[in-house]
Amino acid sequence: MRIGELAKATGTKAETIRYYEREGILPAADRTTGNYRDYSNEHLATLSFVRRARGLGFSMSQVKELLTLSDNDDKSCSDVDQLVRQQLKEVNRKIENLILLRDELSQMLQSCEASRIGDCQIVEHLAQPPQV
Amino acid sequence: MRIGELAKATGTKAETIRYYEREGILPAADRTTGNYRDYSNEHLATLSFVRRARGLGFSMSQVKELLTLSDNDDKSCSDVDQLVRQQLKEVNRKIENLILLRDELSQMLQSCEASRIGDCQIVEHLAQPPQV
DNA sequence: TATGCACCTTGTAGCAACTACAAGGTCAAG
DNA sequence: CTTGACCTTGTAGTTGCTACAAGGTGCATA
Secondary structure (H helix, E strand, C coil): CCHHHHHHHHCCCHHHHHHHHHCCCCCCCEECCCCCEECCHHHHHHHHHHHHHHHCCCCHHHHHHHHHHHCCCCCECHHHHHHHHHHHHHHHHHHHHHHHHHHHHHHHHHHCCCCEHHHCHHHHHHCCCCCC | CCHHHHHHHHCCCHHHHHHHHHCCCCCCCEECCCCCEECCHHHHHHHHHHHHHHHCCCCHHHHHHHHHHHCCCCCECHHHHHHHHHHHHHHHHHHHHHHHHHHHHHHHHHHCCCCEHHHCHHHHHHCCCCCC
């Protein structure tokens, strides 16, 4: 299949697919006589895997690791497990930080009852060290 | 004060401060005879404001807006309020997405009881084709 | 046959928000 | 007078794409 078809099938832009090829995430496809990329079902499967992992927040290099690991059916599963655990920890860390942010933003909104910026608690809140 | 001192005082790298100057986020400082940047307390206050807003997830252009707004003491507070509200919404959106991710990753970990990658549920889970 | 159009090719540059050099200048201490 | 910390400018790298530009291919239609 051509790149446009693969793009549609995976919800990926053609430019992104070519980018993945450059980055060694997706193996290069065969070429037609007109020099068009010609993808196989295996490419489709790999790209789906990549997109799914990226959607779960794995970095490009983590995706590369996952791809390498998943090629070795007989190897231990623990490396994959480890990567997922790491990613889970990272996601939890982000959630916690965002919740702190959210609380602070909410607080700011509630404290703002001024009508002039000169009296605005939000601006004061942001301007931590005085003398502006 | 020199750039290094300002950097230490605000927990910002000197390179970042120069970057802010280039981007028009922080006004240019006076120069000493040796061409070193010489910052005032006003610079310190502005940079603190910037870092605080950036730390709360506001984009550079939002920070610019906030700075412009906070310069007009007599203007209405509602624009500031609006920006904070918008940012709060964005943060909530991110939290929700991350929670979905977290759930999926946890699920994957729990389903993995294989010892061989060939049997690994995680790899199989990732290999699912995209479901629209 | 010509032509129009969708699709493809490579290459390069842009995005956010920094960060990391390199090559050199300034300044106070020893 | 040299050392070493600090500063200067300029440029390029980071991540993961995305957006052109200029041209080639393939197929349907006039």
